Amino acid sequence: MTTSQAFLDRDLRRCHDLLNMANLFVAQKKFSSARSAIGALRANLELLAEKDAHFFRERLIALDVEHSRRSGHFLSDDKIIDLSLYRRQALDRRLATSSLANLKQAAGGQRRHTPAIAEDDRGNFIYRMPMPVDEVSTSDSLGMENLLQIWRQAQQSTGRRHGLPLxxxxxxKFIADIGMLGFVHVIDASSDDPGKFHVTMHGSRVTPFNGRNFSGRTLHDFPIPIYRESVATDYNTVRMTGVPAYHRVIATVDGSRRHYTRLLLPFSTDGNRPDRLLVGVRTDNWLPE
Known part of the structure; x- marks a missing residue:
């Protein structure tokens, strides 16, 4: 499902981080920052083996097109972003200033959770267990707890109990600090049809279908029907409720078995209507292969 951090060398990891940071900046319409990240990525490709460099060149083509479409002009800024400036300690200091009690709000009460199971005649199988959001923990899913804290802090800063962060x-850079770059998707959920939800950014370290990246595609383009339908159902539930959701997933897709946790966080373009999703994905250590 994902590429382990431990098996990436420093240069390759940096390129993954820059690619995902650039995609996030484009999704947020922060085009100057996106140009900086793209310029840094181009500068770092010469440090990679040709096979790895080809992977990023293909994604840069799509990223250039998306950036130009959204911003109305082509890329020219080669300013380099120094990711070493953004340390985990800086984020920890910010989070330490907030009350942990305020961050641990209950989501969904104490009701019993029932797994959703789907399978087809081709051997594909998906088991999804909805979990209380407060059970997100760094021991199970590195970085996910901090991702949830970042969302909750942004939600609290709206000043409204049910307001949604933009x-x-x-x-x-916070997502880079907590090690989640490459493990985060951004979904445009503004359509009433979940099949038409647009994958604005697909985390480059998450590869469910033989390495395919679905940035710029819709959920309807996902190739396995039961996988496509389960993802659409979960995404649409968060869009309809405006409440985060957390799942543990066990799946066999195209003969590949994987298990992971998935955190769905609702965002808005107007502060009220949930029409964007930030999706964090992490391979688990709670279930052995």
Whole structure:
């Protein structure tokens, strides 16, 4: 499902981080920052083996097109972003200033959760267990708890109990600090048809279908019907409720078995209607292969 951080060398990891940071900036319409990240990525490709460099060049083509479409002009800024400036300690200091009690709000009460199970005649199988959001923990899903805290802080800053944060409220550098770059998707959920939800950014380290990246595609383009339908159902539930959701998933897709946790966080473009989703995905250590 994902590429483990431990098996990436420093240069390759940096390129993944820059690619995902650039995609997040484009999704947030922060085009100057996106140009900086893209310029940094181009500068770092020469440090990679040709096979790895080809992977990023293909994604840069799509990223250039999307950036130009949204911003109305082509890329020219080659300013380099120094990711080493953004340390986990800086984020920890910010989070430490907030009351942990305020961050641990209950989501969904104490009701019993029932798994959803789907399978087809081709051997594909998906088991999804909805979990209380407060059970997100760094021991199971590295970085996910901090991702939830960032969302809750942004939600609290709206000053309204049921207000939703804007996607632009989230600094991609924070996502880099907690090690989630490449494990986060951004979904445009403004359509009433979940099949037409648009994958604005697909995390480059999440590869459910033989390495395919679905940035710029819709959920309808996902190739396995039961996988497509389960994802659409979960995404649409968060869009309809405006409440975060957390799942543990066990799946066999195209003969590949994977297990992971998935955190769905609702965002808005107007502060009220949930029409954007930030999706965090992490391979688990709670279930052995």
């Amino acid at each position: 996607l632009s409220d989230i600094d991609p």
